[in-house]
Amino acid sequence: MTDLSIDLGFLKLKNPVIAASGTFGYGMELAPHIDLNRLGGIVTKGLYFNPRPGNPPPRLVEASMGLINAIGLPGIGVKRFSEEILPQLREYDTAVIVNVCGESEDEYLSVIDFLNQKQGISAYELNISCPNVKKGGLCPALDPEATFSVVSLVKKKSSLPVITKLSPNVTDIEEIALSAQKAGSDGISLVNTFLAMGVDVETRKPKLANLFGGLSGPAIKPIALRMVFQVASRVKIPIIGLGGIFSGQDALEFMVAGAKAIEVGTANLVDPEATLKIIQELEEYCQRKGIEKIEEIVGTLEC
Amino acid sequence: MSPPEILEKYMNKKRSQLTSLLSEATRILYEAYIRFDYYQNGQKMSKFLLPKGNVSGIFVREISQDMIKDSQALITQTENWKDYYLLSLKSPLIASQAKPGQFIMVRINPQPFPLLRRPFSIHSRDGENIEIFFQKIGIGTILLAQKQVHDSLDILGPLGKGFRIDSNFKGKTVFLVGGGRGIAPLNFLAQELTALGAVVKIFYGAQNISDLCLKDKFDQVGYELFYSTEDGTLGFKGLVSDLLTEKLQDHIPEFLYSCGPEEMMKKIAQIARDKEIPAEFSLEAIMGCGFGICWSCVRRIRKDGQETWIKICEEGPVFFREEIVW
Numbered sequence: 001m002t003d004l005s006i007d008l009g010f011l012k013l014k015n016p017v018i019a020a021s022g023t024f025g026y027g028m029e030l031a032p033h034i035d036l037n038r039l040g041g042i043v044t045k046g047l048y049f050n051p052r053p054g055n056p057p058p059r060l061v062e063a064s065m066g067l068i069n070a071i072g073l074p075g076i077g078v079k080r081f082s083e084e085i086l087p088q089l090r091e092y093d094t095a096v097i098v099n100v101c102g103e104s105e106d107e108y109l110s111v112i113d114f115l116n117q118k119q120g121i122s123a124y125e126l127n128i129s130c131p132n133v134k135k136g137g138l139c140p141a142l143d144p145e146a147t148f149s150v151v152s153l154v155k156k157k158s159s160l161p162v163i164t165k166l167s168p169n170v171t172d173i174e175e176i177a178l179s180a181q182k183a184g185s186d187g188i189s190l191v192n193t194f195l196a197m198g199v200d201v202e203t204r205k206p207k208l209a210n211l212f213g214g215l216s217g218p219a220i221k222p223i224a225l226r227m228v229f230q231v232a233s234r235v236k237i238p239i240i241g242l243g244g245i246f247s248g249q250d251a252l253e254f255m256v257a258g259a260k261a262i263e264v265g266t267a268n269l270v271d272p273e274a275t276l277k278i279i280q281e282l283e284e285y286c287q288r289k290g291i292e293k294i295e296e297i298v299g300t301l302e303c
Numbered sequence: 304m305s306p307p308e309i310l311e312k313y314m315n316k317k318r319s320q321l322t323s324l325l326s327e328a329t330r331i332l333y334e335a336y337i338r339f340d341y342y343q344n345g346q347k348m349s350k351f352l353l354p355k356g357n358v359s360g361i362f363v364r365e366i367s368q369d370m371i372k373d374s375q376a377l378i379t380q381t382e383n384w385k386d387y388y389l390l391s392l393k394s395p396l397i398a399s400q401a402k403p404g405q406f407i408m409v410r411i412n413p414q415p416f417p418l419l420r421r422p423f424s425i426h427s428r429d430g431e432n433i434e435i436f437f438q439k440i441g442i443g444t445i446l447l448a449q450k451q452v453h454d455s456l457d458i459l460g461p462l463g464k465g466f467r468i469d470s471n472f473k474g475k476t477v478f479l480v481g482g483g484r485g486i487a488p489l490n491f492l493a494q495e496l497t498a499l500g501a502v503v504k505i506f507y508g509a510q511n512i513s514d515l516c517l518k519d520k521f522d523q524v525g526y527e528l529f530y531s532t533e534d535g536t537l538g539f540k541g542l543v544s545d546l547l548t549e550k551l552q553d554h555i556p557e558f559l560y561s562c563g564p565e566e567m568m569k570k571i572a573q574i575a576r577d578k579e580i581p582a583e584f585s586l587e588a589i590m591g592c593g594f595g596i597c598w599s600c601v602r603r604i605r606k607d608g609q610e611t612w613i614k615i616c617e618e619g620p621v622f623f624r625e626e627i628v629w
Binding site: 056 | 372410417418420457589592595597598599600601602611612
């Protein structure tokens with residue numbers, strides 16, 4: 001029996017497979033179909049303080065081996081989440097990671113302040129790719145100083161570990177990762193989606209009502225992998241890798257490149273059992289290779 | 304376990320029992336609110352009203368829990384006419400639970416191209432088999448059209464909330480109005496309504512005769528049929544909505560169901576409103592997942608007097624006319 005457990009230092013996972021934010025609802029939606037207890041963890045859909053409607057449709061368009069989404073982070077807000085979802089979610093033996101959003105630094109802090117008092121959350125994943133309405137829609141993730149500022153404020157307020165989720169839409173991902181580390185982030189997850197668009201040539205209109213959206217899926221995997229490798233080579237805090245992971249082999253590539261754990265996103269939309277399939281494939285790999293503890297393979301790329 | 308932990312566990316169990324009880328009660332409430340019976344000139348009449356209160360969320364969650372993943376749905380039969388295809392899939396569990404108006408999500412390729420599943424209304428049920436009827440319009444349907452008998456497909460279903468079928472429809476006339484490939488869910492509905500004893504009249508419109516490819520099949524079943532083509536190659540020359548207007552002069556149905564292009568349904572909705580015919584529409588949308596996770600397939604819907612973005616996959620694809628913002 002292979003030991004699939006992972007110790008992130010601030011959080012122990014039963015296995016490295018975590019459901020990614022925005023592709024698994026608030027966690028309970030798939031409970032009738034898959035055993036949540038088998039997952040390493042679940043990252044909830046992004047939570048702002050108040051409920052939000054999201055963008056007008058079309059919100060999604062398929063690309064080659066990928067999808068571009070501009071859902072616009074609709075959601076139920078922290079109050080309904082805490083009252084209706086969290087009491088059910090904490091009954092499961094899996095790490096519950098809440099993805100925290102904000103239109104301003106103050107909103108991130110209000111969300112954290114509200115959730116700090118609730119039981120059943122293992123960590124926060126800070127979504128710093130939200131447009132800041134006070135700064136002309138600029139996301140903190142695109143700027144090292146803005147990243148440092150929001151992460152350090154959140155760290156001061158938070159009673160739980162904080163994982164900062166990075167955007168790949170930057171010139172120097174290492175610089176942003178170092179800022180997050182300097183600000184006290186306990187871990188880093190990367191990558192969020194790549195800024196993209198689609199054009200309908202019949203109507204000569206954008207395929208998304210929002211014009212731009214985020215590209216995810218197998219199409220982005222090689223770039224995500226490169227970024228995870230770069231960041232893992234520079235920072236000391238643990239890294240959670242994501243971007244187009246559809247199989248156990250994809251997950252292993254990220255781990256060998258330096259990710260201690262991985263998140264599965266777009267694959268959940270195609271196959272609600274994707275996470276379970278990946279866990280099984282990791283186990284089979286370890287058995288085939290005679291690996292007793294999967295943590296051994298993290299960051300073992302020979303180059 | 305310490306006493307407080309035992310107590311906590313017990314309370315949680317009670318809470319979950321309560322939740323399921325509440326959900327059942329809400330479902331009954333939902334049904335009750337939708338239908339409103341009254342008497343006019345000594346005759347029992349029915350009107351369909353919108354549900355009151357925020358109840359539909361719970362009702363719908365119950366339905367989506369019926370989702371079954373069948374990774375080995377065998378193609379048992381195929382038929383095609385020009386760009387239109389009919390696939391018969393053997394999927395006993397999904398077939399046994401399917402209701403008219405519900406849909407399945409089909410994974411075209413186990414490899415990630417095309418990446419996303421595609422939604423298809425359930426066109427018919429025959430024992431352990433379900434049928435889907437589709438038009439070749441993009442990469443997903445082009446690849447699906449190449450599938451052969453004995454190939455198998457990975458499907459999820461039945462998904463969504465189906466058409467509302469009232470047992471009181473026995474002996475009553477209902478109109479089914481379909482445009483082009485929008486006829487897909489109406490066939491299954493016609494089967495169930497006929498079995499119930501309703502008098503089914505189908506309006507089937509398209510651009511020309513070659514788009515009305517299911518004509519021969521329908522003629523054999525013996526439904527009362529009204530065809531329309533825009534170029535006049537078959538039946539009424541013009542739009543199916545104009546044909547409907549003409550036929551409404553003779554008879555006002557108990558209920559009207561429709562599925563087709565947006566512009567067509569908008570016209571039908573207008574007619575249903577003017578003639579005060581209760582009506583349901585099956586809407587189409589680009590879907591990411593089909594089971595409520597990705598929040599892509601939203602549509603402006605009126606709920607509790609407010610317009611909000613509602614997921615078509617979960618709370619639809621069928622909505623009452625009054626709910627839809629055109």
